[in-house]
Amino acid sequence: MKVSLNWLREFVDLGESLEELREALDDLGLVVEGIEHVGEGLEDVVVARVQEIRAIPGADRIRLVVVDAGDGPLEIVCGANNFVEGDRVPMAPVGAVLPGGFEIGRRQMRGVTSNGMLCSASELRLSDDHAGLMILNDVDAPEGTALLDALAITPDVVFDLSVEGNRPDAWSIEGVARDLAARFERPLRAPRLATTNTATPSASVAAAGIEDPALCERLTVSVLRNVIVGPSPTWVAQRLVGAGMRPISNVVDASNLVMLELGQPTHPYDAAHVAGRALRARAARSGETLVTLDGVTRELARAGRGLGDTGVDCVIVDGEDRVLGLAGIMGGAASEISDATTEVLLEAAAFDPMTIARSSKRHALRSEASNRFERGVDPNLALRAVARFVAILSETCSDLEWLADPLDVRGQAPEPSRVTLRPGDVERALGTVIAEDEVVRILTALNFRVERREESLEVTAPSSRGDVRRGAAGRADVIEEIARLHGYRRLARRTPTWAAPGAITARQNLRRRLRDTLVDLGVLEAWTPTLGSDEDFDLTHPGLARVRVTNPLAADESVMRATLLTGLVRAWGRNLERHRGDVLLGELGAIFIHPDLAETPRRTRGGAGGTVELELPVENERLCVLLAREDDDAASAVALWSVISARLGLADVVVRSNDNVAAGLHPTRGARLVDRASGAVLGVLGEVEPSLVERLAPSAVGRRLGVMDLDVDVLADPSRATRRSTNVAVPSRYPTASMDLAFVAPPQVHAADLAAALAGASELVESVTLFDVYAGVEGGRSLAYAVSLVSNERTLVDADISAARAALLKAANDLGATLRA
Amino acid sequence: MTSSPLSTLGDETARALAAIEAADELGALDESHATLVGRRSAFVALQRSLGTLAPEERGAAGATLQEARRRVEEAFAARRALLESRERQRRLDADRLDLGDVVVAQVPWRLTLGHPSLVASTQRELEDVFVAMGFKVADGPEVESDWYNFEALNIPPAHPARGMWDTFYVDLGEPETVVLRTHTSPTQIHLMEAAVAGGTLPVHSVMPGRCYRRDTPDARHLAAFHQVEGLVVDRDITFADLAGVIETFTKAYFGEDIDARLRPAYFPFTEPSAEFEITCTICRGAGCRTCSQTGWIELGGCGMLDPAVFDAVGIDPEEWSGFAFGFGIDRCAQMRYQIADMRALIENDVRFLEQFS
């Protein structure tokens, strides 16, 4: 919101420096997002009369203009055409610096000299009109008069304030001024107000009504006669321009000015186009339509997509029940003010904030009025705002009549909140003692009514503070106002302590361990997008149900990922194109499984009031690593896994090869990681499916990419990812006997199962390690194990070793493996 | 009466179908395409001979011919697909690797340098500061219901305050009931609910995590980002405790010469609410372009827990009070490491990633 310092000063004396004011506004929660200096750079610009216009030979876009700026003729080259001899225009002399820092120099053009510049309104930053020179014929000032004097422009400072949603009272100059007056402990001045000036009662010519009291808190209708529509006085136009609004006509401008100044939106109707001179507020009926001022036809009373939006629109209708406007948001074209308007019906009302908010969202229609109504406009402000409107309009309509007893109908408005402040309440909330007198002073300055009782303060919020609630919440609201005006920076600070120690969870510790291990092994940690395209989803999960975002930023960012692999391969492909593909790239993050596909969908409460049971996607935390160094393949993934398994202290996880272990993995070069005790699958290893590489990283066709994809949810669950016993075994003191045994095992016999069988064959077996695999053998492949034998009780003798060897061979034979000859 | 030009069609068709069925090699099948169904096939010759028919007979005969040719073409395509899949399977079989047979000691492992994600390491540093201050660290889901993301946080449906968050909605349940969480605050609700249900109040927790806002990415914002949220619910907790925690954290994380200050703000789930600013880390308070010459930069939001939130989770505000705060992890990283464009965080360029230790 743009707030003029000059305007503020009409309400409160402010002698502070700009920096002090910025500090005060920030500290009041009215954050200054920008400061603009108005009139700066216009000091040297003067009014000049055009004496003569001459063509410049050989130039058709520019002309030579002779002007008199009080000191005799001056030749200036000008490209504008919208003026004639005798007109008066603004002239910036040589040496002047215009707003924005543009310095005027003496210039030679086509053999003539230009001794200054004739200016458009936009070049002077007085409006956005850049169609031609600013014409000053209506301004009563002789040549040579400083433009600032001629236009009665006072240099000003405009603050761009950000006003928070819980400050309906601060959406106006007066509201900001009230905060500053309260902060600086100064009086707040009231603006000049008019009174009704005819004896004719309004009810004798007009009517007002509220049919749906829940939607409209108050509706006032004033009748204004002898209106002459024309331009606004300069000061009104300047105020509007300074606030970022365009002057339109005295009637519309007065309405806008009052809204900016006091925070009350008003709506002027041409009384001649309002049937029966009657305005009534009611809910729109299904099938009704309205052409709003922006020329769009609106279908009313249609339920919206928004949660709980049943489609209630509050409309203003005339005496024949025709819809004139969308209440509080935008009027209709039919009853708009025109040059021919002589009688105005002025609506000043207050509407139910939620109704306005819903309608405005549903119709995608925001206006200065709706912004204020949806935050809550003081229902007691209406007629004061009309009095201000009439005072302003009277400046251009000298015979203006405001009919007696404006029509005034009340709907349902919430009672102002009453809050009890008990002794110590403020200190209990803020940790700072603020004297009761100071509390009373602050609240009174903010228009709260405070009654001192023996044991408490009874505080009643002003009707402008619809944000103040009841009960404990209202008490917090009031305490915030006390803290705000007292100054947050003056409040005490204390570092609390408590008995419970800080800690991270086992899951978080697991994540740290995984990250540390991977980084130590050379992995770069990536962050790939959660949202992707249907095409990418179908690469790994063709046709499956997917979690979809209904309002994505782009169509290819609408599906929540079901694997980390796709994003990693894509990211890697881009690096490969930069010749930086020789890396290990990993990511730790969630994938999302549609509730229809989840074994146990996540159930939670939702909907209005949290009364509906919803099924949410299952979020599965994964750790995926792409092994993409030159010689990496599935075997590299096995090596990577072996380190992780050791670091996590997993008891016994088998790398179990199978065809088609997972979508996106090579069909015959993959394995599941199976916890032998629980049977749970901890993840998969292998290579990326070649067609996936082809699609996502086309320049890498034919290259093997190792992949390890772990289920962190399973890894974090000790009942599924079985840990080794934490008890430490002290090694035997007796000598170890070792032997190498090579077996021919058929393909269906897993090396790990054979190792396990060997380990269980005799109690003397201390360890079994696969150390060589040789494929070129008839009947399967050769698996060579180093087996060490030891006893905790004695030194082994030959008989022990041969017995153990026999047991080992038998165990192997039982699985179908035979000792290699 | 002359014999019909199509009298051999049946034989030719059967012959072609048999040849297709007999083909065992993809290459051989492809080579025979021209003679079986292509331009050197019997069908083309027969097509030409239709010219000898009377014009009124040509239509029906042509249709018969086309139908036969279509059948052969279909058979060809089906056979081709089968052979292709066999070929692929043969290749895959030849390529098969039993990962259980991998001898880890024999796998070459070249030493390369790894690097953690900047966001992850920043998050860990922040967690460590808060753990040292006595906070537990909690996680929460990224997809939430509107109840947890909004309503329990005192933001009812259609409340204008919902406009403060540009929300991605998920196509589940009634419209706008499932969202990608727009902040980590719903985790507060989960924690308080769990503490009430389990009788384990008080709560002293921080909640880091990924959030989403429907905001076109630019140099300062990403549609996905990371926040850390803090929650304290205990007896006799005041705004002074909140201000103290913010100050202690600021000095511990950013340095002893960095101060924090609060200014009034509005968040539906806290009252009183504040934005917190810290001494500009670039100019150390002297004033520079980053801080618009003020010496301060905005870091996050905080406030005393609103009684309406206590009401939603069933905590008695007469017995308990508390505060919450939240700020961006990525933003901390941006400030600390002077990242000119946040989009670099999601581009995964190795040249960017390898700068972090």
Ligand SMILES: [Zn+2]
């Ligand atoms: Zn700075």
